[in-house]
Amino acid sequence: MIEALIWSYISALALGLTAFVPAAPRRLSLAGAGFMAFGAISAGAASGFAHGSLIAQLLIGASSAAGVGVLVGLGLRRLDDKYFAVATFAFSAVVVLVASTDRQMQSGVVNKVFPHSASTFEGVIVLALCVGICRAAANSWFAFGAGALAAGAAGVLLPAEVALGTTTLIQQLCIAVGVAVIGGRRSIFGPLLGAPIAGCALPLIVIAGRGGPIVAGLLLIAAFVWLPDGLLEIAKRAYGSFDQRRADGAA
Amino acid sequence: MDAKVVAGALFDGSVIALVSAATTVCLDVFGFLNLMLVGAFILGAAEEYQFAATGAPQWERLVAGALAAAIAGFLFDRFALNPLRKRAAADLMVAAGLAAYLIILGYLAVFRLDAVATLPRPLLSERIANIGGFTFTEMQALAVATCIFACVALHVAIYRTRFGLGVRAAIDNPAAAQFMGLRADRVPPAAMAAICAVTGIGGAIFAMHAGSFTIAMPAMVLIAALAACMFAPVGSVGVAAMLSFVLALAVDAVSAHRPAFSPIVLAVVLLVAIAIGVAVRSKPDAAAAKDAAS
Numbered sequence: 001m002i003e004a005l006i007w008s009y010i011s012a013l014a015l016g017l018t019a020f021v022p023a024a025p026r027r028l029s030l031a032g033a034g035f036m037a038f039g040a041i042s043a044g045a046a047s048g049f050a051h052g053s054l055i056a057q058l059l060i061g062a063s064s065a066a067g068v069g070v071l072v073g074l075g076l077r078r079l080d081d082k083y084f085a086v087a088t089f090a091f092s093a094v095v096v097l098v099a100s101t102d103r104q105m106q107s108g109v110v111n112k113v114f115p116h117s118a119s120t121f122e123g124v125i126v127l128a129l130c131v132g133i134c135r136a137a138a139n140s141w142f143a144f145g146a147g148a149l150a151a152g153a154a155g156v157l158l159p160a161e162v163a164l165g166t167t168t169l170i171q172q173l174c175i176a177v178g179v180a181v182i183g184g185r186r187s188i189f190g191p192l193l194g195a196p197i198a199g200c201a202l203p204l205i206v207i208a209g210r211g212g213p214i215v216a217g218l219l220l221i222a223a224f225v226w227l228p229d230g231l232l233e234i235a236k237r238a239y240g241s242f243d244q245r246r247a248d249g250a251a
Numbered sequence: 252m253d254a255k256v257v258a259g260a261l262f263d264g265s266v267i268a269l270v271s272a273a274t275t276v277c278l279d280v281f282g283f284l285n286l287m288l289v290g291a292f293i294l295g296a297a298e299e300y301q302f303a304a305t306g307a308p309q310w311e312r313l314v315a316g317a318l319a320a321a322i323a324g325f326l327f328d329r330f331a332l333n334p335l336r337k338r339a340a341a342d343l344m345v346a347a348g349l350a351a352y353l354i355i356l357g358y359l360a361v362f363r364l365d366a367v368a369t370l371p372r373p374l375l376s377e378r379i380a381n382i383g384g385f386t387f388t389e390m391q392a393l394a395v396a397t398c399i400f401a402c403v404a405l406h407v408a409i410y411r412t413r414f415g416l417g418v419r420a421a422i423d424n425p426a427a428a429q430f431m432g433l434r435a436d437r438v439p440p441a442a443m444a445a446i447c448a449v450t451g452i453g454g455a456i457f458a459m460h461a462g463s464f465t466i467a468m469p470a471m472v473l474i475a476a477l478a479a480c481m482f483a484p485v486g487s488v489g490v491a492a493m494l495s496f497v498l499a500l501a502v503d504a505v506s507a508h509r510p511a512f513s514p515i516v517l518a519v520v521l522l523v524a525i526a527i528g529v530a531v532r533s534k535p536d537a538a539a540a541k542d543a544a545s
Contacts, residue, residue: 028342075526079533085284085345087529090477094522097470098515166289167467170352173286177346206353213357220350221331224343 005200006120010127011161012199014154015172016179016191017134018069018147027084028180029144031072032151033163033172034092037099039065039152040162054118054156058126061156062149069148076144092169100164118157126153135188174220175199182223184230193231256507257500258387262460263472264499265398268492269453270468270476271483272402273446276409279486280418280442283341286348287327290355291320291447292468295454296461297359303459313397313455320451321444327351328443333436336422359466394456398492401449406488408445418442471514475502478521481528 018032043061072091076084118126130150137146155162163169175198183194202219206212227234270292277285295316302312331347379388409415417438421428425435457472475498483490502517 026340026342028345030345075530079529081341082278082283083529083533085342086278086477086481087526089284089286090474090522090525093470093474093477094518097474097518100470101513101515101518165467166470166473167356169470170286170289170349171356174349174353177349181343181346210360210363211357213353213360215357217350217352217354217357220353221347224340224347224350225331225334228338228340228343 003120007123007158008200008203009195010123011154011158012175012179013127013191013195014130014150015176016183016195016199017130017150017188019173019176019180020147020185020188020191026185027081028177029088029147030085030173030176031069031088031091031148032176033169034088034095035065035069035148035151036155036172037092037095037162038068038148039155040159041095041099041155042152043156044159054122058153058156062130062153065152065155066145066149069152070142070145072148073142073144089173092163092173093166096163096165096169099162123157126157131188131192138188174217175202178202178220178223180230182227182230184232186229187232190230190232197231253507254385256503258385258391260500260503261387261496262391262394262456263503264496265394266453266457267472267475267479267499268398268495269401269449269456270472271479271491271495272405272488273450273453274476275480275483275486275491276405276488277443277446278480280409281332281344281422281439283344284348285446286345287324287351287355288348288447288450289468289473290352291323291450292454292457293359293466294323294355295320295451296458297454297466298451299455299458309393309459312459313452316451316455316458317448318451320454321448323351323355324447325440325444327447328440329436332443333439336439337425356466390459394460397452397456401452402488402492405445405449409442410486410488414438414441471502471518474518474521474525475499478524478528481525481532485532 015032015036018035019029039061042064043057046060047057049056049060072088076087079087127150130146130153133149134143134146137143161172163172178198179191179194181194182198183192184190198220202216205216205219208215270288273288273291274285277283277288298315298319299312302315307315327347331351332344335343335347379386380392409418417428417433418441420431421433421435421438428435428438454468457469476495479491479494479498482494498521505517506514
């Protein structure tokens, strides 16, 4: 159970890091699910070169997703917010269509392509590295590519999670956007804070019963309406007012 | 070109045109990419299946799909978009559209509409007409006629009536609209209901054609609708619908004459088309920003 929750956290955080565009916090990227699928497809396609090595497959999957992420990010820099959403969503939809058409992804060859399923410890280490890269690149031109790197790595680590249709694509985007918005989009720590809620708690609510998706959707909408700046901003404001009161008391 | 391929493309084009018309109006009037429309599509399809199972006539199934999607759209705007609009948070509106899709999935699960179902289609749908050597089924004719009617109705309602003017006034400046006597909390939800109804009709038409029901919008329909939207001027229902028919014709012709042609290539071509459309569209904004800066 705990292991499953850790993997949910890893997957949600990787997706959340792609929805998070620190230089433009009012922009939401919907390319996360696409980068995840792209990482898995490219690692699968290059499995012959990797000779079953997880590290080689991770390097291939994550770096190819990052490369595409940099190109997409450079192309989208000057776009209006609404067209940014259209372009990133179209990217995800096309990559997911490719993934669902690709025989390797469909016919259970996934097990051959990814012979060494990663341990939880390996997953945590890879994600920590990705978070570090995202933090270092947060305000540079590589920021979009760094998010794609994390999603690509998650695609290699969790090939079964790759979206293979519009329904799973939108469910993954819900998690990505939920992680970024609930946590906060102004700092890398926002997605870290939002992932346990949107990545672990929400999926548990969804599978709890037939009405689970309704409750999860309503909770997400309530969070978007009442917590638009995310939990991190609330924590910062609370700490600021506490600090101010302490300073006033000392004076 | 084979007349059968053209008839098939007209049907596919009708479904794509309804989705692209709704998407372009939403982008123009509401100013965001509404992914709840994907949910409205499957809701329309699910209701069509429910009514088909009871043996309801085609027009009732279409109305049921449109009505269910319209109610969902009204509630979505009233309770999710309205508060976000007051904060001018277009990014969160996109996010709310995703959450609304999740709610629709839950609704389908609660009422057990999400199970894969296969229904025998009535012979009426497969009745064949022949006009001047051009053969088509009744369903294809119904799809095209419904698409034209729905697109014209949407265009007239949003761009040619006082209601449409009211919608834009209520979205641009709710306070001023309220001073003019408009119900700023009722008019935009009504417009969203109309937009979702058009998508719901698309879903219902698609479900009439499909032998079995699965809760998903075909990715190719979604991508083609986005491509048509990006090439048409924003808010131009007619051009978006025409482009949808052209795209459907191109896709069906390629699939018919070159069966080996992979759908992956088609999808990538459409992605490139979307990228070009987005790039062309973003130029005036960039120029305006430069002007403002200078």
